[in-house]
């Protein structure tokens with residue numbers, strides 16, 4: 170069977186038209202949202218801790234959804250500006266209707282790949298992409314990572330939260346593993362919803378290996394800086410990488 174093409178990107182939001190389904194995943198912590206929110210909080214406080222003047226955080230959230238992940242992660246942080254980008258109008262409407270991301274909230278309805286090209290250089294201290302970049306194939310991810318570097322302030326951080334393949338694992342190996350995990354662990358979810366989630370991953374998800382994610386980021390560093398060990402969270406399926414600007 171031919172590999173699905175990521176130009177079908179607009180359909181990649183299909184499963185999230187039902188935010189009830191995704192809410193269920195988040196509420197049950199099946200995709201480690203609680204752990205990831207703690208990572209966001211830790212990194213955000215580290216960034217503001219290094220600021221000499223009044224701490225303030227300018228945040229860009231790529232594939233923000235309804236903003237729930239960012240709201241949980243940033244709840245005790247001095248957010249000066251929050252910009253969320255997403256293809257789903259419904260998700261952005263939900264985001265705009267909620268408090269908790271500061272008083273300067275902007276939403277951009279559009280594709281991450283094109284929307285970020287319009288944003289100004291060094292405009293953000295924290296760029297967050299949680300469970301959204303795996304919708305792009307490798308070459309597109311590379312150019313998005315380049316753009317993210319351009320958008321980060323000199324001491325800024327890109328926090329990349331995503332699904333990730335194991336070393337030497339190919340895409341089909343990952344899909345077989347996660348299918349088993351979903352079928353055995355996401356148990357209170359109705360089986361037709363589990364089936365939908367698996368089909369979505371099979372058709373639209375292109376996870377990378379952890380080494381590819383780190384090496385590709387480092388390969389664009391202007392001063393040839395290595396990220397060292399940027400792993401803030403890792404289990405068999407999910408990863409959070411703290412990647413510095415520069």
Ligand SMILES: C[S@@+](CC[C@H](N)C(=O)[O-])C[C@H]1O[C@@H](n2cnc3c(N)ncnc32)[C@H](O)[C@@H]1O
Nearest residue numbers: 182232233234238255256257280281299300301
């Ligand atoms: C799994 S949800 C993640 C939501 C949230 N960031 C979180 O961590 O819970 C993926 C989000 O990415 C959005 N998305 C998928 N492809 C996109 C694209 N090409 N451009 C913008 N948003 C996209 C979907 O609409 C959805 O809201």
